[in-house]
Amino acid sequence: MSISQEGQRVSSEAGETVHPSTPVTPTPLQQPQVSTDPALSDPVVTLVMPTMNEADGIADCIASATTAFEALGVPGEILVSDSSTDATPDIARALGARVVTPDRRGYGYAYRYAFRHARGEYVVIGDADTTYDFTEIPRLLTALQREDADMVLGSRFDGEILPGAMPPLHQYLGNPGLTAVLNLLYRSDVSDAHSGFRILRRDALEQLDLRSEGMEFASEMIMEATAKGLHIVEVPITYHVRRGEATLASFPDGWRHVRFMLVNAPGALFSTPGTVSAALGIAVVALGLTGVTPSLATVLLGSFLLLGGVHLVGMAFVVRATGRPIRAPNGPVMHWLGRLFTVERGLVVGATLAAVGVVPTLGLLSAPATLSAAGLVGLTLLALGGYVASVSLFVAALERR
Structure with missing residues (x-):
């Protein structure tokens, strides 16, 4: 599957070109539960961002994603799965993003809820706190197509972690340790299992039986993909200092990851x-x-x-x-x-x-x-x-x- 600079989809299976304006009927699993704007062109790429009080960073994230879509030359959509009490959803809507509101909280559940509304052929996930530079989306998409992969991870540890972007406990112990455990138990081979910046083919996403509601969602996606035999590759990325207040609880969230990996192996x-x-x-x-x-x-x-x-x-x-x-x-x-x-x-x-x-x-x-x-x-x-x-x-x- 490839994307032309004219914003067309080229189906490798049927061998025919479908223009973005051609309606595409979602599968029953992915049928949106809310109406979408028919005036919008059918997106090729969907960026999903879960948000909870990210007013400080959401505008920059939307701007960088828009820049990425322009660089790709394809229609894209930004889908915000929001549980905020601040102005985050208002800012997102004003800048052209679609906002959906999950019926319960949880990092993983916010993603799962948003996936039911995503319309793109490729689905990008990323946090809305400016730690990830979404202008790097084209690099991830290029790797996905070049390697004929099902999922591409943006690897912070193969790339660059800017000073102050990640606490030393997470950088030198937490993330490497959790990744090592996941690689051992599930025979995966990744350098950054908990990177929040990824791109997947829509059909690959539909194969994953994702159920977790919390931060262990990042582990579950890799575990499921490996168990299903999906092809995962990594691309080095730069990890930036976040804007806004951090919501990660190091030890409770770390234990949730370990517990989740153990009980599923x-x-x-x-x-x-x-x-x-x-x-x-x-x-x-x-x-x-x-x-x-x-x-x-x-x-x-x-x-x-x-x-x-x-x-x-x-x-x-x-x-x-x-x-x-x-x-x-x-x-x-x-x-x-x-x-x-x-x-x-x-x-x-x-x-x-x-x-x-x-x-x-x-x-x-x-x-x-x-x-x-x-x-x-x-x-x-x-x-x-x-x-x-x-x-x-x-x-x-x-x-x-």
Whole structure:
């Protein structure tokens, strides 16, 4: 898909040129919930800005975006998703922007609400506090088309962060640390996962199942895009000093990002450590039982590792059955167990483990003053059997919902 200097759309699929004045019917997902001005030419690029009391910077942002549209030679629209109590929406309307008012607050929700009203073939997102220079939009759009990408991030860390633009805690610890965690858990490869300046193809945006309402929206977009196999590239940008009062709460918002990344990667949170713990537990129990003299302490340690590991793997099954995590637990072990699992097999395995554990456990009851390694193994097998059977029934019940 390319844009000519005459402001025409060229469809690579149909091979035909459609002038901006030709009406385009939005898909049901993107159907605007408010009427649009029919006098406006159908925009090629939509810039979406969420605002909450950004009267100090909104005019400059609109001016720089207008300059970018003129440089591209295409019709564009500026869509402000506003929750302000100051003059921000009045300034935006006076300068030609469309203003929509979300029915509830939240950084992520403001974007999601605005996306339903966006009409452009390409959607740019950016903050309205002058930290991003929207005259750089053509560079992002050029990279999107040249690399045949689905999303282009404006990378502050590959570009330049002007003095005073970002607190040292965010620049040297917060943003790099959160980006590293996201790259590790979701196998993405970006330098600035939390940059607020991005451009996406409209069809790529419609593939993302975006649900978050807060600041974790920035992470969710990358996580979703990576999980869906979308092509992401980065372009260096300059990050400027903001105008107006900052609204970011460093530690609460940082924790929201971390929590969101963890709960949407149950493989890394549950199944992988669970598998490792269970395998290690079996090895430690075997070591404690096969020595010249059985080691009660070693068997006890192995039992804890085994029980904890199986519990975590069970939790991964529960999460997969109850929710729709962005990165589902589909590693080799989970894939193998998922193919074999039925509620009947789970009950049989659970009953078998419990039955094997009954005899050594009865030995403990006959000599309650003595705790043997064999008796401890029996207790472990009883616990495992009960857990496997109960989780099997629980997951089966959840999957029927």
